[in-house]
Amino acid sequence: MDARAQESFQVSLLGPLRAWRQEAELPLGPPQQRAVLALLLLRRGRAVALGELVDGIWGADPPAAAVSVLRTYVSRLRKLLEPGRPADEAPRLLVSLGDGYALRSDAVLSDLDRFEDLVERAGALRAEGADRAAVDLLRDADALWEGVPLTGLPGPRIEAERGHLEERRLAALETRLRIELDLGEHARVLPELTALCAAHPLREALCELRIIALYRGGRRAEALDVYARTRRLLVEELGIEPGPSLRALHADLLADDAGPAARPASADAGHGSASGAEPDGPPGPGGIVRPSQLPADLVTFAGRRAELDCAAALLPDRGHPQTPLLGLVSGMAGAGKTTLVVHWAHQMAHRFPDGSLYVNLRGHDPSGSRMDPREALERFLVALGVAPQAIPEGLDAQAALYRGVLAGRRLLIVLDNAADTEQVEPLLPAAPGCFVVVTSRSRLSGLVARHGAHPLTLGVLSCGESLELLARRLGAARVDAEPEAARAIVELCARLPLALSIVAARAALHPGFRLADIAAELRKDHGSLDAFAGDDVGTDVRAVFSWSYQALSPQAARLFRRLALHPGPDVTHAAAAALAGVPPRQVRALLTELTGASLLTERAPGRFVLHDLLRAYAAERTEAEDGPPESAAALLRLHSHFLFTAHNAATALDPFREAMPLPPCPPDAAPLRFGDRAQAAAWLRTERYVLREIVGHAAAHGYHTHAWLTAAALNVYFNRLGYWHDLLEIEGTALRSARAAGSAIGQAYALCGLGGAHSQLNHPEQALRHLEDALRLFRSACHPMGQALVHRGLAYLSNRGGRPQDALDHYARAIELYRSEGNVSGEAGVLNQVAWTYILIDEHEKALLRCEEAIAHCQELGDPYGEASTQDTLGYALYHLRRYPQAIERFERSQRLFHEIGDRFLESDVLRHLGAAHRATGDLGAAREALTAALALLEEGGHTEADEVRRELSELSGPNGGNAPSG
Structure with a gap:
């Protein structure tokens, strides 16, 4: 069995939550932990933020320790899902993403996925006229349900998801019963319909089907009685009359002509054909025309299940909307907005018995000929049965007539490719019962603010969805035959639907081409858009992007080009201002314009991401429109911004560090300054991944002095927080740049940083070599x-090598050097390290004396970091002397200081020491609380030490939990 098959597991969501791996059921833990797993499963591979999980399980009143409890649940689930994962290996199934978690959807085989697949296949069979086969599949789908979904799981979000799942089951049941009625099986389905109506008395669609079954069985009086009782319930419970479809059915019963027996159940129930659309033509009840204007659905549609669920959830579960509902789907060019909305509209059209309207407003058309709202209104009015000569001239008069014609009717209206809010507003109905979906590359915030639109931003596809798209276009066998090549194509297309479709079309036209060869072609063109040039302007990625780019203001277009120079993974307001050479206040408006045009994504507040293919397009525009001097000036501002900001942050964290001579700073680089350590640590923490890239980016573009100086500034923070693999990469680049710049001091600092990182990673030979080389260079200088x-x-x-006397000799030499320079802070730091060395050789009383000296120096200097480190050492010495209450006091002081500074890694280390001291006193509750807090901090930073803390917590629950660890 391959590794992927071993990783996968089966889950049941359509009843009590259960999970199996290789036929063995997994113990999923307490209800809240099971609820966390359920929410992750329902998101299908997408990240769920910590805040969402807290709200989803506890609602508006979470406990104080909610986040810590959630992290514990996630930790347990990871062990459960990957029992054989080594402690030093990152989770593969339940992964950390941003400030939340995601469960890989390709590792899950769920009954919900099986249910949806059966329903989808049934719809396809029905469209082909194979009604009996469709019924069989829908019966198989219903057999998957084992009662109420997610039974026994707590939380408001679970309750909402339970309602959505039950709605999907009812919709599938209604579809199957409708088909069976069309097949003349009214007698057989009547008992089931009677039971369903009793369980859902306010569901009009079920009532309509039951009335049809009764009438066709010759029970007209009972059918009329069912209508009367349903109407009475709707009025009494909801304050509404039955919808037009149920009223029309009642009128047929009263007329007693051919009645419901003469028409298929789909018409009586107000549902369309298999796709949900019905042809224009004969008027519906009362002579009203029922338009059906939706474009054809895409047969090979793939993925977007979460987005489809989001859109479906806007429709009420019972009854009909009392106000016009408005959905807004926005996203970058090529994201598949129209395809998604048309697919969803076909699925939902049966909920709108008075028909569907569609118009392409041409808001981003290459010709620039955006549709005037009056033209759209004229088209809609004619489709709704208004004679062309009866349509007034002015926009206001047309809009008023349009709203009047829609009054009392339930239509689905798709306004595709809108340019702005003003183009859409005249096309919005005023009457309840209609649903309008707008698509646009712009965010159309006016629709959200003024009309309460529900926004849905469409991003790129997930990896699984992208592979599904390829399989639908090329056939599953071809994709399965070359899985690695297929995944490479997905990543090279940056999971953008338009790019994937272009490549899939090329592969489909050449069935003899290997996918590996196509992937190689894409790699050759990676960084450009040449591989994504379609046969016409609508399928050429470069052309499609250009329509949005050409609509930008000159300043926003210039910033868009500059963003291609940033190494990523994301960019802040401050960095964007440095690139553009404009004040931060001005750049905010430009970033808003770019995000509004969907050329940039705001991944988190103030952090923006440029899609890979848009980055390639921006780079092309930079090369075409900007000269080398402009790009060089922007890069100098960018790297100066990060260099000076990093040094300001390092100085805030360690005010006593050696000041380094820096190159001149361009006036528009606008480096940030920090009021305290917490601000500096927060910037370094959030910019960690950008900073890791910026050093290599500076070196690659010839800014070698900036590269090694930036690395020197980052060493303090990355070392304190334990990001030693990052340091190896950063300092290795810094060493090469310092050599290229001819700086001996730069080489020495880089070698010293490499030596420290190798020491922490237990690579003693490499560490010693780098440190000795650094010492020679510093002595020479x-x-x-x-x-x-x-x-x-x-x-x-x-000390790590078990040679404490050698360590004390080196520390003595360091103290001499610091005293020769009058550096009291450096001396205090070394005294703390000397104390730690004494602890290692069980000379704890000497350690206490050195700690007291160091603390006195730190308090005199006002150095909270030095004091925090030394208070921890002092506590550790007291712990080994079994003076536990005093040790706890020192650990708590150290933990408070590290917390105020914002040093989460060292705070977690102190919390572990505090837990050991509490455990030694027999206070297991306090020990568990300290270790839980330490685990939360380590998991947040993605540190491998988290596994050690999990083991310590596990020991607390074991038979020897009360035993104190040995010194």
């Missing part, structure tokens, strides 16, 4: 502060 820094690194390495 007569640089005592650098020499002291290296001696501290060598001492740490000696």
